[in-house]
Amino acid sequence: MRLTPDELILWRQGFLKLNGTILFTWVLMLALAAGSFFLTRHLSTGLKRSRWQNLLEIIVTGMDKQIQDVGLNEPKKYLGFIGTLFIFVASSSLCTVIPGFETPTSSLSTTVALALCVFVAVPFFGIAEQGVVNYLKSYMKPTFFMLPFNIISELSRTLALSIRLFGNMMSGAMIVGILVTITPFIFPIFMTALGLLTGMVQAYIFSILAAVYIAAATRVRQPKPAPAVKS
Amino acid sequence: MDSMTIIAVASIGVAGITTSFGTMGPALAEGRAVATALTSLAQQPDASATITRTLFVGLAMIESTAIYCFVVSMILIFANPFWNHVIAQTAAK
Numbered sequence: 001m002r003l004t005p006d007e008l009i010l011w012r013q014g015f016l017k018l019n020g021t022i023l024f025t026w027v028l029m030l031a032l033a034a035g036s037f038f039l040t041r042h043l044s045t046g047l048k049r050s051r052w053q054n055l056l057e058i059i060v061t062g063m064d065k066q067i068q069d070v071g072l073n074e075p076k077k078y079l080g081f082i083g084t085l086f087i088f089v090a091s092s093s094l095c096t097v098i099p100g101f102e103t104p105t106s107s108l109s110t111t112v113a114l115a116l117c118v119f120v121a122v123p124f125f126g127i128a129e130q131g132v133v134n135y136l137k138s139y140m141k142p143t144f145f146m147l148p149f150n151i152i153s154e155l156s157r158t159l160a161l162s163i164r165l166f167g168n169m170m171s172g173a174m175i176v177g178i179l180v181t182i183t184p185f186i187f188p189i190f191m192t193a194l195g196l197l198t199g200m201v202q203a204y205i206f207s208i209l210a211a212v213y214i215a216a217a218t219r220v221r222q223p224k225p226a227p228a229v230k231s
Numbered sequence: 232m233d234s235m236t237i238i239a240v241a242s243i244g245v246a247g248i249t250t251s252f253g254t255m256g257p258a259l260a261e262g263r264a265v266a267t268a269l270t271s272l273a274q275q276p277d278a279s280a281t282i283t284r285t286l287f288v289g290l291a292m293i294e295s296t297a298i299y300c301f302v303v304s305m306i307l308i309f310a311n312p313f314w315n316h317v318i319a320q321t322a323a324k
Binding site for chain 2: 003066069160163164166167168170171174201202204205208209212
């Protein structure tokens with residue numbers, strides 16, 4: 001039984017090798033990029049719209065609203081990053097219904113890469129919003145002694161993001177694999193359906209957590225109003 | 232028992248214990264979280280969107296501890312570094 005698509009090696013030359021993770025990631029990326037390119041060629045602003053445009057509008061406005069609910073007041077700025085994370089993770093778990101496709105997010109390399117994107121994006125958006133000095137100062141809130149803890153939390157949440165996604169996706173595939181060997185035909189179908197639901201929930205959680213972290217980094221702290229003087 | 236058998240027995244036993252004990256705490260915690268969320272949903276149906284979102288995020292946080300235990304037990308069974316070390320040693324002999 002394969003634990004991850006990393007172990008599926010398709011081509012090898014010297015130390016270069018093409019494993020299943022790279023292949024499936026690129027197939028998915030090409031499909032998503034080509035899909036969004038061709039779907040946005042014929043956008044209409046009138047009342048009559050194609051069904052694909054409706055689908056895209058539902059996805060985009062839904063993500064817009066979710067990002068706004070987290071506390072980012074200008075969702076359009078962050079939609080590109082957070083929305084891409086969501087669509088990639090969601091479609092990679094949805095595509096497991098295609099026979100032969102193994103979700104690239106059940107490989108630790110993919111999830112670590114996604115988590116590192118969040119790790120880089122949080123200071124990036126934070127500095128863009130409140131400047132270098134103010135952003136670095138936010139590590140020393142509330143006191144100077146919290147500096148190491150803030151840095152540790154930054155690292156540990158990146159680890160947690162990657163391991164969470166990897167563990168959920170890998171365990172889904174694993175449980176189906178085990179069930180196929182002991183009770184074939186019926187039960188694996190239910191677990192596959194459950195795996196699809198888990199995949200959507202994990203995609204939602206991954207993107208919402210990224211949004212929460214960005215919201216925490218971009219929040220500009222207003223200075224406290226001076227306490228009212230008692231007369 | 233040679234060292235290979237000891238490693239195999241220890242890995243399999245500890246993998247089982249890790250998953251069983253590691254899921255116990257998160258299961259209780261998730262039950263409490265869902266029960267509290269349902270109570271507050273019944274009291275304030277208007278705030279359902281916020282409650283559901285925070286519930287999902289919180290459940291994911293709680294669940295990740297169980298997932299860590301699962302990953303550790305999977306490593307113990309399928310990608311055990313000590314096991315590989317012993318195999319490499321016996322192959323070198």
